[in-house]
Amino acid sequence: MPATLGIIGGSGLYDLPGITDVEELTVTTPYGGASGPILSGQMGDCAIAFLPRHGKGHRLNPSDVPYRANIHALKQIGVTHLLSVSAVGSLQADLPPGTMVLPDQIVDRTVARDRTFFEGGIVAHVSLADPFCPDFQQHVLASIDQADAQVHNGGAYVCIEGPQFSTRAESQLYRSWPAQIIGMTAMPEARLAREAGICYCVVATVTDYDVWHESEEDVSVASVLAVLAANVDRSKSLIASLAASPLPACTSGCAQAAAHAVSTSQDSRSDENTALLSFLTSRNAQSES
Numbered sequence: 358m359p360a361t362l363g364i365i366g367g368s369g370l371y372d373l374p375g376i377t378d379v380e381e382l383t384v385t386t387p388y389g390g391a392s393g394p395i396l397s398g399q400m401g402d403c404a405i406a407f408l409p410r411h412g413k414g415h416r417l418n419p420s421d422v423p424y425r426a427n428i429h430a431l432k433q434i435g436v437t438h439l440l441s442v443s444a445v446g447s448l449q450a451d452l453p454p455g456t457m458v459l460p461d462q463i464v465d466r467t468v469a470r471d472r473t474f475f476e477g478g479i480v481a482h483v484s485l486a487d488p489f490c491p492d493f494q495q496h497v498l499a500s501i502d503q504a505d506a507q508v509h510n511g512g513a514y515v516c517i518e519g520p521q522f523s524t525r526a527e528s529q530l531y532r533s534w535p536a537q538i539i540g541m542t543a544m545p546e547a548r549l550a551r552e553a554g555i556c557y558c559v560v561a562t563v564t565d566y567d568v569w570h571e572s573e574e575d576v577s578v579a580s581v582l583a584v585l586a587a588n589v590d591r592s593k594s595l596i597a598s599l600a601a602s603p604l605p606a607c608t609s610g611c612a613q614a615a616a617h618a619v620s621t622s623q624d625s626r627s628d629e630n631t632a633l634l635s636f637l638t639s640r641n642a643q644s645e646s
């Protein structure tokens with residue numbers, strides 16, 4: 358199985374033209390089904406797999422997205438590098454709608470999501486100090502046509518549970534933190550991708566100023582949709598550009614993140630848990646070429 362570039366499409370990104378030899382895969386996992394069928398095929402130099410996070414017709418709210426099934430399914434079909442394409446609100450005046458942000462940190466405010474593969478008799482504590490793969494993120498950054506969009510590299514993504522937008526007091530609180538953008542989906546995706554040994558990063562396109570801005574309209578579905586179309590076109594260009602070159606080697610240890618993180622002694626692990634650990638720490642060697 359070749360090393361594979363995975364794309365999880367967020368709001369507005371429900372299809373990915375340009376995939377050849379395309380197959381629609383329905384992958385079963387111990388955590389149930391993924392958000393929907395995965396489109397698998399070839400694009401440019403890469404084997405590619407595309408999964409719309411919210412399902413066909415945008416049926417799954419951010420709390421209902423089956424994050425574990427999605428990451429497990431993508432891992433099963435060989436995904437080594439996973440780009441999350443997301444719509445977010447801006448917490449800063451200098452990041453207006455249309456800006457592409459590649460955050461390097463996350464503040465997790467979610468409260469109702471399954472966030473680990475390690476449960477039921479096996480305990481592991483992977484490092485999340487840097488939740489995104491810096492090697493992959495650099496590769497994504499280099500693939501963005503900076504003439505086409507304002508790009509901001511770095512910053513923190515505040516991930517809220519939703520599905521409601523923030524209150525004004527919450528939005529002001531988040532602005533007082535060292536945080537740049539706000540969304541509802543980067544967690545637990547980043548946690549699970551790290552546990553699964555997948556190089557993961559986010560490209561977030563700003564659709565609004567949340568509710569803190571005194572002279573700009575408060576965020577609403579209508580205001581988000583108005584800027585989403587242009588952002589989605591930019592995201593599709595970015596993905597085509599990303600797929601045009603080979604996936605980068607990872608020097609950050611993503612693939613083996615879980616291997617050294619298990620606290621449970623060998624003789625206390627069930628066969629099922631040993632198999633899970635073996636699955637999560639396996640990775641196609643071609644991705645490191």
Ligand SMILES: [Zn+2]
Pocket residue numbers: 490491492493555556557607608609610611612
């Ligand atoms: Zn990595």
